[in-house]
Amino acid sequence: MSSLTKISVSPHIHSGRSTAGIMRDVLISLVPAAVAGTVIFGWTALLPIAVCIIACVGFEALFNLIVKKEQTVSDLSAAVTGLLLALNLPANIPLWQCVVGSLFAIVVVKCLFGGIGGNLVNPAITARVFMLVAFGEMAVSAFPVDAVAGATPLSAAKLPSLLDLFLGNYGGAIGETCTLALLLGFIYLLVRRVITWHIPTVFIGTVFLFTFFYVGFDAVEALSLTMAGGVFLGAIFMATDYVTSPSTAWGKVIFALGAGLLTCLIRYFGVYPEGVSFAILFMNILTPYINQWTRHKVFAGGVKA
Amino acid sequence: MAFHLHGIHTPHRKNTAKAPTVRMSAPKIVTIPMAMHIGAPAIPTVKVGDTVKIGQKIGEAAGKVSSPVFASISGKVTKLTDYVLTSGAQTAAVVIESDGEMAICESLCAHEVSDRTSLIEALRESGIVGLGGAGFPTHVKLDVDPARIDYLVINGAECEPYITSDTVTMLTRGEDIAYALRALARALGIKRVVFGIENNKKEAIEAMKKMAASIGECEVTVKALPALYPQGGEKVLVYHTTGRKIGMGKLPIDVGCVVLNCTTLAAIGTYLSSGMPLTEKCVTVEGGAVKQPQNVIVPIGTSLADLFDFCGGLTEEPDKIIYGGPMMGITVQSPDCAVLKNTNAVLALTKKEAKLPKTTACIRCGSCVNTCPFGLAPIAIAEAHDKGDTEALKALSVDMCMECGCCSFVCPANRPLVQINKLSKQLLREERMKEEKKA
Numbered sequence: 001m002s003s004l005t006k007i008s009v010s011p012h013i014h015s016g017r018s019t020a021g022i023m024r025d026v027l028i029s030l031v032p033a034a035v036a037g038t039v040i041f042g043w044t045a046l047l048p049i050a051v052c053i054i055a056c057v058g059f060e061a062l063f064n065l066i067v068k069k070e071q072t073v074s075d076l077s078a079a080v081t082g083l084l085l086a087l088n089l090p091a092n093i094p095l096w097q098c099v100v101g102s103l104f105a106i107v108v109v110k111c112l113f114g115g116i117g118g119n120l121v122n123p124a125i126t127a128r129v130f131m132l133v134a135f136g137e138m139a140v141s142a143f144p145v146d147a148v149a150g151a152t153p154l155s156a157a158k159l160p161s162l163l164d165l166f167l168g169n170y171g172g173a174i175g176e177t178c179t180l181a182l183l184l185g186f187i188y189l190l191v192r193r194v195i196t197w198h199i200p201t202v203f204i205g206t207v208f209l210f211t212f213f214y215v216g217f218d219a220v221e222a223l224s225l226t227m228a229g230g231v232f233l234g235a236i237f238m239a240t241d242y243v244t245s246p247s248t249a250w251g252k253v254i255f256a257l258g259a260g261l262l263t264c265l266i267r268y269f270g271v272y273p274e275g276v277s278f279a280i281l282f283m284n285i286l287t288p289y290i291n292q293w294t295r296h297k298v299f300a301g302g303v304k305a
Numbered sequence: 306m307a308f309h310l311h312g313i314h315t316p317h318r319k320n321t322a323k324a325p326t327v328r329m330s331a332p333k334i335v336t337i338p339m340a341m342h343i344g345a346p347a348i349p350t351v352k353v354g355d356t357v358k359i360g361q362k363i364g365e366a367a368g369k370v371s372s373p374v375f376a377s378i379s380g381k382v383t384k385l386t387d388y389v390l391t392s393g394a395q396t397a398a399v400v401i402e403s404d405g406e407m408a409i410c411e412s413l414c415a416h417e418v419s420d421r422t423s424l425i426e427a428l429r430e431s432g433i434v435g436l437g438g439a440g441f442p443t444h445v446k447l448d449v450d451p452a453r454i455d456y457l458v459i460n461g462a463e464c465e466p467y468i469t470s471d472t473v474t475m476l477t478r479g480e481d482i483a484y485a486l487r488a489l490a491r492a493l494g495i496k497r498v499v500f501g502i503e504n505n506k507k508e509a510i511e512a513m514k515k516m517a518a519s520i521g522e523c524e525v526t527v528k529a530l531p532a533l534y535p536q537g538g539e540k541v542l543v544y545h546t547t548g549r550k551i552g553m554g555k556l557p558i559d560v561g562c563v564v565l566n567c568t569t570l571a572a573i574g575t576y577l578s579s580g581m582p583l584t585e586k587c588v589t590v591e592g593g594a595v596k597q598p599q600n601v602i603v604p605i606g607t608s609l610a611d612l613f614d615f616c617g618g619l620t621e622e623p624d625k626i627i628y629g630g631p632m633m634g635i636t637v638q639s640p641d642c643a644v645l646k647n648t649n650a651v652l653a654l655t656k657k658e659a660k661l662p663k664t665t666a667c668i669r670c671g672s673c674v675n676t677c678p679f680g681l682a683p684i685a686i687a688e689a690h691d692k693g694d695t696e697a698l699k700a701l702s703v704d705m706c707m708e709c710g711c712c713s714f715v716c717p718a719n720r721p722l723v724q725i726n727k728l729s730k731q732l733l734r735e736e737r738m739k740e741e742k743k744a
Contacts, residue, residue: 008636009723013658016662301550301552
């Protein structure tokens with residue numbers, strides 16, 4: 001009994017939350033979108049999903065092996081990146097492009113910046129933008145709604161019905177069309193307290209309001225345009241990435257407001273038909289500054305002694 | 306108050322609250338260290354071979370900020386020895402072997418106090434220090450201009466998991482508490498007293514309300530606090546009971562408050578009414594390795610090993626033994642260590658209970674930032690600390706950190722955030738010392 005016991009600093013207990021647990025929740029929250037995509041676009045949609053996940057996890061494992069870093073794939077963040085990337089791609093994308101995109105996401109955007117937590121921008125988003133620039137046509141086919149519109153105002157006549165938009169019964173990327181599935185994932189993330197409401201709500205709300213004014217106060221058309229394209233997928237799952245979004249409530253609001261505005265500006269006034277990815281990427285870069293601007297007030301003003 | 310500071314929902318694990326409190330039979334031997342308080346260690350006043358009785362002084366206070374030490378059992382002084390504190394520092398200690406009598410010193414008598422001077426004079430000889438854990442000598446804390454005191458705030462929050470000794474004290478020592486309140490009100494002219502008790506301790510709240518109704522000398526109110534750790538933090542408690550904010554580097558008295566722990570208050574009552582100084586403590590003995598978790602009234606200086614034996618022994622070799630709660634408690638290096646004046650709980654945690662997740666990379670989830678009761682940004686403090694950037698640390702108000710550990714508790718990467726805050730405060734302290742030397 002007189003043996004020495006372990007000495008350590010407090011606290012001696014922990015909440016039990018873990019990075020892997022959070023990532024597992026994100027994976028679960030994306031299951032409805034993946035299932036919906038498979039139903040809508042056929043079983044071939046499972047191929048890019050499988051290839052992206054395997055490639056992302058594989059590249060991270062390989063990178064850690066080569067640079068002799070501790071293995072990190074068990075934190076599931078690479079799997080999340082893979083799944084998110086796949087859900088942002090069309091079902092008929094050549095699989096070699098998936099591999100190249102995954103390589104870019106994991107190695108260039110994440111691992112070279114120090115691995116999980118070190119990246120400045122969201123790996124899946126950045127890889128999507130990279131693929132859009134590199135493989136042009138293939139990726140653009142993921143934006144059927146806006147592609148026809150060009151620089152002219154979008155016409156409601158060319159949009160699917162509200163019900164089709166809600167159920168995802170139209171062309172687009174695997175995971176972005178079914179609004180219902182994305183909302184289910186959103187609710188799951190809120191219930192599990194993985195994310196807060198701020199970013200998705202403000203992001204989607206901003207896009208809706210901007211569009212509402214832009215199309216001349218037509219609520220139905222504004223709603224259609226908000227549901228079409230990647231706004232829900234981006235706002236709920238990509239813009240809420242911990243590493244690349246602000247931590248405080250006000251920071252999140254500013255981030256989401258900026259992303260929503262940029263999405264609309266690019267969509268309606270830019271040369272690209274879809275702006276969600278660019279908007280999030282740009283706000284990712286501003287995140288360290290937003291974090292500095294929106295720090296919590298210290299209790300009692302933190303007045304110096 | 307509709308708005309309250311952030312905090313965390315820790316597991317409560319207050320299993321001992323309902324179990325009867327038992328008085329420990331006289332241990333064969335006690336080792337009483339001379340440094341059980343903040344300030345200068347006491348100086349032993351007994352020699353080997355002296356016989357002592359309970360309540361007899363065995364260590365004299367050394368200076369103003371110090372506290373005398375008293376025998377907790379009757380018997381013979383067998384050794385004056387060195388004792389290693391949890392901080393690693395060494396101090397003198399008096400070893401007393403019991404004669405089995407538990408005889409009480411005859412010269413103890415009640416103390417009538419009428420004003421501040423007589424109160425402080427009396428408390429100086431009580432050996433009472435902050436029993437919530439801080440161990441700051443109570444006679445020093447109360448030695449303030451009575452005109453500055455608007456509120457006497459009584460800490461009955463007991464927000465740490467496992468610990469129930471304060472609750473038990475409030476339930477069983479209402480008379481001592483009332484006696485102390487009357488004396489303090491008379492001597493210091495205190496008009497308002499507020500108890501802060503977490504709302505999951507309904508019985509304690511009721512007991513204190515009943516006690517409050519019997520006091521005519523001052524207005525005593527009981528405030529139910531949300532059961533959200535860390536309600537017992539001094540600045541948090543004062544804010545939630547009085548609405549007053551204590552700034553960085555400031556003390557409660559700077560906003561007109563004096564804070565005492567409820568057990569400290571009971572000890573004051575006992576001492577003033579009977580003359581019995583602080584010689585025993587109600588200690589929550591808990592943790593998965595303890596066979597019979599319960600609250601035990603135990604003589605100060607009793608070894609933790611004896612205390613565990615009294616509680617039926619240990620079911621397995623504990624991984625960690627802790628003074629206090631699991632959130633802010635301090636690990637003890639050996640079961641040979643003693644129950645001190647400010648020990649309110651002793652936990653023997655099993656390997657399974659004490660297991661912490663692996664530390665991984667920060668994922669910037671912001672949990673720490675959104676949990677800190679004071680709105681600090683542990684993530685930014687950690688970055689500044691890594692760079693040794695003291696200017697940034699100052700700008701981030703790291704000195705405000707009360708080391709409650711909420712940030713570390715919620716961190717999904719289990720990063721040592723509160724530890725980095727402590728190191729950052731140390732860094733600033735060192736810098737201040739250097740500057741003072743230069744000046």
